[in-house]
Amino acid sequence: MPAFSLDPAQTAWCAELRTLAAERLSPLAEKGEPGRVNRPLVAELGQLGLLRRLFSAGAVDLCLMRETLAYACTEAETALALQGLGAHPVHAHGTPAQRERWLPRVAEGSAVAAFALSEPGAGSDAAALELRAERDTSRPGGPGETPAASVASVASVAAEPDGPARWRLTGEKCWISNAPEADFYTVFARTTPDAGARGVTAFLVPADRPGLTGAGLEMLSPHPIGTLDFDAVPVTADDVLGEPDRGFRVAMGTLNLFRPSVGAFAVGMAQAAVDATLAHTARRDAFGSKLKDLQTVAHQVAEMALRTEAARLMVYAAATAYDVGAPDVPKRAAMAKLLATETAQYVVDKAVQLHGARALRRGHLLEHLYREVRAPRVYEGASEVQRGIIAKELYTNMEAGQ
Incomplete structure (x- = not known):
């Protein structure tokens, strides 16, 4: 694999993005409510053209965006x-109708999107998920309707999708961002x-489907994360992303793209901590x-550097490697x-130590980074899972x- 370096155009674009993040995104991030989706911030990301860029960017471009935003505004990066x-699964595997409905709004x-893979008993072992998609060929109100659906309101029944094949989703998702x-x-x-992994299907499920509810979770990092409960939520073949029983490929393909960019998020935070430490140790008198x-x-x-x-x-x-289609992605x-x-x-831990007590004060950059930096070692595959993938x-x- 050839060595990587930024060309002048990429360097200039990153500098511009860092300035935009400081001037236009950080003020909106500061006004956000911890644990809630910051829709004005999402809208500004769209206004700046960054969300549209998600669908044309390769992995390198995605990493550049995430590292640059992480340095200046972690909330915007997230x-x-x-x-x-x-x-991304809609972009990569969606039908023309699915793409036309959702991607322009994203x-x-x-429109706010979410990736719902993890469950209370299936986090790192994603192939062990238990959310059930059970075949339901009955019409609402007809023979064979599930008990949960039979008590649905008239409005909810009217909102149910119509399609050639029908399932009802029953179970729970947990640790779902947004x-x-x-x-x-x-x-x-x-x-x-x-x-196992061969029997999983990916579905695009609008939030207003009857039987779909959820609740927020209070976490160490101030990101919007919650649970989802599926009580016989109706879906049809028109909601399938990719092919039935091939959803694990959709999930892993998405994660293979985004895992390096999680690393870029981490690098952006690390660089911010390095630069803060350089400035602090250059001006701080001691002994x-x-x-x-x-x-x-x-x-x-x-x-650290x-x-x-x-x-x-x-x-x-x-x-x-991802962008050139290398086999070892x-x-x-x-x-x-x-x-x-x-x-x-x-x-970040070393930076906190070198700054001393001031870094632990609420509102300090390093106090913020210290809370932010812990979660990436867990989500999208914990560090232990990554070691298992590497060894395999x-x-x-x-x-x-080979």
Whole structure:
């Protein structure tokens, strides 16, 4: 894989985006309510053309956006990423009707998307999900209607979709970003029992479907995250993304694209912590000199910068591999996410230590980053899962003689 470096146009665009994030996105982020979707912020991302860019960007461009926004405004970065994660399956696998209905609204920032994969008992082991999609060929109010549907209101029944094949979704999703406030969800449900990853189907489920409810969760990071409850929620063949029983491919294809960009998010936070530490240690007096003149401090800062740059290079190597269609994308994506998120945790923690108590004060940049940096080591596949993917790919390649 060739070495990665930014060309002048990319460098200039990142500088412009960083300025826009500071001037137009950060003020909106500050007005947002923790744990709730910040719709004015999402709308501004659309106004700036960043959400539309999600659907034309390659993995490298996506990483550039996420790293740059993470440096200047983590809330804007997360809002952008969640729109991309929830809408990418529609962009990549949706029917013309699905794409026409939802993608323009996502691009302009008027519709909020969500990616609903995790469940209370199926987080890291996504193939073990239990949300059931049960065949239902009956008409509303006719023979064979499920008990849950039989008590639906007239308005709810009228809102049910019509289509050549019908299912009802029953079960629960948990740890879903943008839930329960999203306008539509990419939902992964089991259509064939006891079939592991082979029996999962992806559905596009509008939020107003009868039987779909949810609740928010209070988390360490102030992002909108919640649960979804499916009580015989009706879906049809017109709601399927891709092919029935092939939804796991939809999920993994989306994650292979977004995992390196999670690493880019982490790199952006790490770089912000490095720069804050450089400024602090250069001006802070301690023991008769500046902090930067103490060898133990200087060496820690050097280590922080070294690890951040190493993570950055791996992230963009993985993104480049994705863009050129390299065969080892799953391994590279896992390596990039693992190294970058673990590195960001290390760098932010060191930055807090070198800043002292001031970094723990509510509202300080590092206090904010300290809360933000923990979650990426868990979501979209925990660090332990990434190690498992890497090992599996290594042994598979060895057995294939590659």
